Amino acid sequence: MKRILMKGNEALAEAAIRAGCRAYFGYPITPQNEVPEYMARHMPRAGGVFVQAESEIAAINMVHGASGAGVRAMASTSGPGFSLMTEGLSYMIGSRLPGVVVNVMRGGPGLGNIAPSQGDYFQVTRGLGHGDTHGIVLAPSTVQEIVDLMPVAFELSERYRLPVVIAADGILGQMMEPVTLPEPIAPPPPPDWATTGAVGSPRVISSIYLAPEDLERHVLSLMRTYQEIREREQRWEAYRADDAEVLVVAYGTAARVVRSAVDRVRAQGLAAGLIRPITLWPFPTTAFERSPRRWLVVELSAGQMVEDVRLALSGRAPVGFHGRVGGVVPSPAEVAEAIRSAVVGEVVRA
Amino acid sequence: MIKDMVEVTSRPRSLVDVPLHYCPGCTHGTIHRLVAEAIDSLGIRERTIGVASVGCSVFIYNYLDVDFQQAPHGRAPAVATGIKRVLPDRVVFTYQGDGDLASIGTAEILHAAARGERITVIFVNNAIYGMTGGQMAPTTLSGMKTTTSPYGRDVRQAGGALRVVELLAGIDGVAYAAREAVTSPARIHRARRAVEAAFRAQIEDRGLGIVELLSTCPVNWKLPPVEAVAWCEANMIPAFPLGVLKDTTRSGD
Incomplete structure (x- = not known):
């Protein structure tokens, strides 16, 4: 083609x-x-x-x-x-x-x-x-x-x-x-x-x-x-999610950055994965049936999709959030750090 | 049966035989009939699509035997544009009141006119918001009392009555623009010709055709039907002069 x-x-x-x-x-x-x-x-x-x-x-x-x-x-x-x-x-x-x-x-x-x-x-x-x-x-x-x-x-x-x-x-x-x-x-x-x-x-x-x-x-x-x-009609893509201890949820452009960040933290031994909703409505709740220890939502907004993730998980696991607004797009390094912090945060609170 | 009778009038084919929901003395029924007569006389019933707008006449689709779409308030000319552009061999008309066309929908009617959309606009002006219960309209006369101009429309505060067809007649894309009234048999006869001419402007691919029809709203004017007709004659016609403001078949262009 x-x-x-x-x-x-x-x-x-x-x-x-x-x-x-x-x-x-x-x-x-x-x-x-x-x-x-x-x-x-x-x-x-x-x-x-x-x-x-x-x-x-x-x-x-x-x-x-x-x-x-x-x-x-x-x-x-x-x-x-x-x-x-x-x-x-x-x-x-x-x-x-x-x-x-x-x-x-x-x-x-x-x-x-x-x-x-x-x-x-x-x-x-x-x-x-x-x-x-x-x-x-x-x-x-x-x-x-x-x-x-x-x-x-x-x-x-x-x-x-x-x-x-x-x-x-x-x-x-x-x-x-x-x-x-x-x-x-x-x-x-x-x-x-x-x-x-x-x-x-x-x-x-x-x-x-x-x-x-x-x-x-x-x-x-x-x-x-x-x-x-x-x-x-729920649609989503899972990336390196099967064995993930921490799952990051992101869509659109944000999901591309998260994908790179997942590869980075994986290279450093942290089992991260990505759930990328393709349908935002209906929200792909089926993708949230399996719960890792920790979730992180990354958005180019001030915490909107994170509400759907929390609803889908119904309190089964803690959900962190990392968002940039105003047109700022985070780098893979920044998101990788957010993933590491999310996992550490869980340890601290445990 | 008496032999040799000639049928001089009957219900138009395009007018459905059901009771109208309009208030006693309201002229929507008369205007619906004029539209149905024009559709029949032009033989376009099966290829006509109407666009109903928000207001008392939104249920026109129960009375005319043609396809209809119901538009958001003021947006009928945009909906009509969408229909006409994808079905250019059909006949598309909007039926709009004064609040719809002359207030919330001014952008839509003005730009449909500017684009010269091949649509027909039936504009019913009764100088008041009927369905919502008698509020001041853009066409409310100076000094006229309504529920939102309880001391009479104050031109200094609320402006004066908007004369829309004069405005539209100045736009190149408009092929036919007229204002008539439906307050007497003679005027209704003139209105019938205007409605048909506004459809012809579209069918002959000349441009947008609009007829403004001065109408009554006895309930919200708080007048008995007969007095409402007299009030329209005495007050509205002087403020909204009748006649054909533009007809491209006459000017030779």
Whole structure:
């Protein structure tokens, strides 16, 4: 297979087109600008639609419209824009619409900065707008994995009729890595529920259920879908985990640093391993059934995923945390030291 | 049966035969019928997709026999853009109230117009928020009392009534912009022509078509239906002049 060097954001866009995406809507925001730029050049050649929206609010609602019309549709953004999209995401969830949104995370809160971050973890896993909302969240850690997860994102989104979020970060978006691109697939035909014109009886895509009993039934149905997703769609990667005395949990860019740190401490005789969640929601709780003596969570955020790790472990083992924020990425040496400290800390407290 | 009878009127094919939920004297029913008549006369029912917006008329999808998507508050033109771009041979329209289009959705309508989206916008202006119980709207008249302008709309504090079609008519992407009222049979007849013209602007690939229809809200205006119609005639029409503001078929471009 031919391998080519591509920037994460561009690989993401190309992979989406190859996955049958035929509608992209976006608004400029760093560090994901290469996505709309690539889409503007290439989507029309693929017979698809590119619209630069007036805001992320409009962009997600254009995804609503296109997806509701039966076309694979997506948007991409970064934190501040993702906040604006959460209104539309809630409506899409309420209306059971598929669609893919990429969040190339940057430093927050507020305008923050444009450096890599994982600070939107709570927002993507807990906060897809108002109401009882969830969507599958995929977290790639290499450019190749971005490419590989793109068709998965569309398929999962359509299978469960919920939006799927791809949570990347500024490093993954900006870095170049060799990738193997899949063969393009033809876009699937519009599903039966799509509003393409009422040749038979009319179809309605709506999130309104005025009667409390009706809305409860609707939300309970959503919750059954959430439960099915929790049972069937957990994804993670384990690295040198089988005999590990200390397991480090990290995703995305942070997991790459941890991987190097694990190799370092292993070389010095400390049996460390890595659990790398690929689905942030559903959180891969199955990966936490085996408990080593000590856990450490490493994030490019101020302690968000660590809450899910503690929930998954339910107090079975102590969980340490090491996070850098503001766009600072720790070195493997720094993380190796954090792993050693975590183990020592346990000894001290024992 | 009496022989040789000619049918002069009937329920439009695109209007579903169910009771409307609207308050007595509300003009949404009349406007729904005008939209259904336009869809029938243009023969586009099976390729029309409506976008319902937040407000009393969100349940329009129960009354028109076409496919519908329900948009978040103010976002109908963005949802319509998404539909129309991926299905360019279909006919897409939004049905929006004044709070939806002229307040929370100003960015969406303005930029759909700027892009010249081939969509039709039915804009119902009754100068008040109906569904939420009579709050001040962007189109509330100067001095008009509402639940959030209890002493009358103070222009110094809250600004004056926003005339949206005048604003949109100045945008290149708009092919047809008109304002009519539905307060008398003669006006309804003019409104019917305007609604159809706003659909034609889309079908003929000329640009966005918008019709603003001055409407009543007897309950929140606290007026009986007949007086509400008279109040609209006496107060709204002077503040919101009627007529076709732009029609690209007339200017020759």
